[in-house]
Amino acid sequence: METSAFRGGAPANISTPRPDRKDDVPDGRAQERALVRRAQDGDRDAFGELYRAHLGAVARLVRFRLGREDEDAVSEVFLRAWRGLSSYRDTGVPFAAWLYGIARHVAVDVLRKHGREEPRDELPDGAVDPMIAEVLTLRGAIDDLPTEQRQVIELKYLVGMTNDEVAAAMATTPGAVNAKQWRALKALAEILEDRT
Amino acid sequence: MSTDLERDLGAWTSGELSRDRLLATHGDAAAGLVALHERLAGVAASASGTDADAGWAALLVAMDAPAQVVPLRRHVRRRRTVAILVAAALVFAGTAFAATLGLGRRDAPPPPAGTTAVEPAAGGNSTVGTNDRRLVPPPSVQPAGTGGSGQGPSSDGGTATGDGAGTQGGSTPTATDDPHDRDHGTGNDGSHDDKGGGNDGSTGTLPRGSSGHGH
Numbered sequence: 407m408e409t410s411a412f413r414g415g416a417p418a419n420i421s422t423p424r425p426d427r428k429d430d431v432p433d434g435r436a437q438e439r440a441l442v443r444r445a446q447d448g449d450r451d452a453f454g455e456l457y458r459a460h461l462g463a464v465a466r467l468v469r470f471r472l473g474r475e476d477e478d479a480v481s482e483v484f485l486r487a488w489r490g491l492s493s494y495r496d497t498g499v500p501f502a503a504w505l506y507g508i509a510r511h512v513a514v515d516v517l518r519k520h521g522r523e524e525p526r527d528e529l530p531d532g533a534v535d536p537m538i539a540e541v542l543t544l545r546g547a548i549d550d551l552p553t554e555q556r557q558v559i560e561l562k563y564l565v566g567m568t569n570d571e572v573a574a575a576m577a578t579t580p581g582a583v584n585a586k587q588w589r590a591l592k593a594l595a596e597i598l599e600d601r602t
Numbered sequence: 603m604s605t606d607l608e609r610d611l612g613a614w615t616s617g618e619l620s621r622d623r624l625l626a627t628h629g630d631a632a633a634g635l636v637a638l639h640e641r642l643a644g645v646a647a648s649a650s651g652t653d654a655d656a657g658w659a660a661l662l663v664a665m666d667a668p669a670q671v672v673p674l675r676r677h678v679r680r681r682r683t684v685a686i687l688v689a690a691a692l693v694f695a696g697t698a699f700a701a702t703l704g705l706g707r708r709d710a711p712p713p714p715a716g717t718t719a720v721e722p723a724a725g726g727n728s729t730v731g732t733n734d735r736r737l738v739p740p741p742s743v744q745p746a747g748t749g750g751s752g753q754g755p756s757s758d759g760g761t762a763t764g765d766g767a768g769t770q771g772g773s774t775p776t777a778t779d780d781p782h783d784r785d786h787g788t789g790n791d792g793s794h795d796d797k798g799g800g801n802d803g804s805t806g807t808l809p810r811g812s813s814g815h816g817h
Contacts (some may be wrong), residue, residue: 450662458654465652466650470645481657485664537648545643565641567767569612584612585605591635591642598638 438501447490452547453491457484460502463565464509469514473542483509503575506565524602547597555590563589607631615639 439460444452461480468479486508494504541596548556554576561567561575562583568588576583607628613619624632649773 450665454658457658461652461654461657462649466646466649475649477652477657477660480652481661481664484661488661488665489669537645540641541645544642559642563646566646584758585608588608588611588635589603591638595634595638 413494427551435500439496442491442494442496442501445488446494453488455583456501457551460505463502464505466566467506467509467560468513468566470541470545470560472516473508473538473545476516476551482516483512486512499569499575502565502567502571503561506575542596543601544594547594547601550597551590551593556587558583559590559594603631611639650793 438456441452441456445456461484464483465480466473468483471473472479483505487505490508494501549561551559557576558572567575569583572583573580578586593597610627611623611632614621614624621636624636738815
């Protein structure tokens with residue numbers, strides 16, 4: 407029978423710290439809320455700080471969804487965020503989760519505009535960057551996950567949110583997020599195994 | 603997946619448990635998940651750094667530009683107007699057609715004898731074989747003395763006195779009268795033979811459940 411090697415409490419933060427994250431400390435949330443309020447009042451400098459804080463996460467997410475770098479799409483995410491700031495309501499859900507929703511929509515719009523990407527199977531060997539091929543493989547498997555598990559994976563690994571932040575975004579507890587993350591990974595491993 | 607494994611995986615990612623200790627405790631069950639976790643983290647970390655300053659400068663230009671107005675699909679509105687006009691025309695045409703039909707029937711000459719429409723006799727209410735109310739004139743007030751002196755129709759069958767034996771019902775047989783007329787000119791050609799007594803008067807039986815008091 408398995409026993410736990412860890413004797414401490416449930417981990418609060420199990421994600422790899424991101425260098426571009428400024429809200430990992432408790433004050434970070436309050437600081438971000440203040441920036442959002444200032445940006446809602448039209449303060450561009452405040453929005454610029456939000457842009458720098460979340461640029462990496464948005465770029466990762468766009469790249470993962472599109473399978474390529476797309477600065478225009480990243481810019482479009484922040485442009486829509488700026489124009490839609492008046493509709494943003496601080497309900498305890500992290501600002502990054504709101505950006506995540508916008509980024510997904512932008513990615514869908516870009517894919518729709520440019521048409522479906524060429525299927526990988528029809529590409530000649532060597533035509534695809536191995537890392538892009540890896541992204542496409544993982545993305546295809548992640549898309550087959552149930553919505554909740556997919557969201558946990560994307561918020562944790564792409565947006566780089568902590569368990570507390572994901573819990574706030576999904577209206578659940580950090581412990582439940584931890585369990586969902588590993589169950590999602592187990593399901594993802596099974597999907598990938600079935601495909602090979 | 604056990605809760606112990608989930609907890610230890612969480613402890614590992616937060617740096618509270620070493621990788622070796624995790625794998626030693628949970629073996630292959632943890633190894634596959636650790637490998638996939640590192641694979642995903644590697645993909646996320648592989649993104650090339652975005653030039654924030656250049657991106658922000660470009661974004662500022664876009665923020666200053668007026669929002670692109672996407673014209674609404676006007677042809678939808680035009681199509682809706684056409685649909686409303688067509689619907690209105692259909693309604694108008696249908697109404698006009700119905701009105702024309704109604705006028706045509708009202709102006710039509712009286713049907714020839716032998717049809718189901720029967721010209722009612724004066725003061726009578728003998729309408730045999732038709733249900734078309736448009737062919738039946740409204741009931742006229744009976745002149746005194748020409749009809750039976752039944753006191754009220756007694757719709758609930760309670761208070762009719764029924765002492766009339768006069769000319770009620772029109773005594774002149776018409777062409778459509780039953781040749782075996784048994785009602786002696788009462789116009790009541792049914793099987794019920796009341797000998798011209800109208801509504802059977804006091805001999806009438808009360809309908810079931812009737813209290814016998816007229817309203």
